[in-house]
Amino acid sequence: MTTTATLRPDCSKCFALCCTALGFTRSADFAIDKPAASACPNLAEDFSCAIHQRLRPRGFRGCTVFDCFGAGQLVSQHTFGGTSWRQNPASASAMFDVFKRVRQLHEMLWYLEEARRRTFDPGLASTAAHLAEQLAAIAQGDAATVLGADVETHHWQVRNLLMEVSEEVRASYGAEGHQTHDGGLQPGADLMGADLANRRLCGADLRGSYLIGANLAGSDLAAADLLGADLRGANLAGADLAKALYLTQPQVNAAEGDGRTLLPPELTRPDHWLRQPGTRVPG
Structure with a gap:
């Protein structure tokens, strides 16, 4: 059974797939341009980040x-059996494609787990x-299974369920009457x-x-x-976001x-909130 624990990243078990599979453009979030399917210049031989403790001051806020929602370690250790793209360069393209797809699936699993917990309707x-x-x-299938899945259909199914649960949960808190000078929430x-x-x-x-x-201070x-x-x-x-709905770590x-x-x-x-890494906040 998938739980939120399995949907958290464990970089120690990943072949730095977020630092390789994904590309980014020089901006306020990234100091350089990096094409997709290429290693970041800050990537060390052991798949760690050479500037991990200095990412924000070095211009890598992004x-x-x-957050990969745990996709990195699953693809690295399960789908590809612990053999990295450096050990087997021929696997790189498939590994990167599978990682991007599994991340989408894991993000949906994160939302579904919350919907399951928050709904008052046993049917939902x-x-x-x-x-x-x-x-x-x-x-958790092989590469062919992941890449052959109809993710768009699953997105539509999950989206509809999340909206239904949202309406139910928000109604229990009194969802009407939210207005702002910007035209309403x-x-x-x-x-x-x-x-x-x-x-x-x-x-x-x-x-x-x-x-x-x-x-949103104090709200x-x-x-x-x-x-x-x-x-x-x-x-x-x-x-107070302790009971906010569908809030994720990237947000x-x-x-x-x-x-x-x-x-x-x-x-x-987050570390940049001037707290110690890994501190949990009670709900």
């Missing part, structure tokens, strides 16, 4: 935001568990730089919203749907918080 919980079993079976809203500090945002539907640089986001919301640079100081990593910010128990407080 690396500190990324059963559907979430069934979908999770299907996706886990694909992710709604899916996909442009809330970049918005001042939403010290607000009761319980049950708000912020799915896919642009909250880049928004001020209560219990049951707020944050699926796909862009939280880059958002101020979460003192905010938290991209935001700014402090010692008072409350997160779900399955998420970790």
Whole structure:
């Protein structure tokens, strides 16, 4: 059975697939251009990052935001049997493609596990568990199984379930009445730089919203749907996200918080929040 523990990255068991399979463009998040399917120049021979402790000051903030949802170690140790792309260069292309696909599957598994836990409807919980079993079976299959899967169909099925659970959970917190001077809190809203500090945002539907640089300090986001919301640079100081819906580690990593910010128990407080690595925040 897939749990949130198996959906967390373990870089010690991965062949640095995020540093090789994925490409990035020079920007505020990355100091250089790097094509996909090529090793980052900061990659050491043992697959560790030579500047891991200095990524942000060296201009690689994007690396500190990324999370593979445990896909790296599964593909490295299970799918390809512990033989790295350096040991077998002919496997590199397939390994990188499988990694990208498994990451998508694992991200969906993360959301399904939360939906299963949060729903009040036994039928929806059963559907979430069934979908999770299907996706886990694909992710744990061989390379051909992973690459041959119809991921788009699974995305559609998972999305519909997540929305149904969201409506149910948000309604239990009173989802109506959320208004801002920017036209209201709604899916996909442009809330970049918005001042939403010290607000009761319980049950708000912020799915896919642009909250880049928004001020959410001191706000209560219990049951707020944050699926796909862009939280880059958002101020979460003192905010309560312990019961936020569909919040992920990459979103938290991209935001700014402090010692008072409350997160779900399955998420970790980022290093750049001036806390010790690995500190967990109670839910």
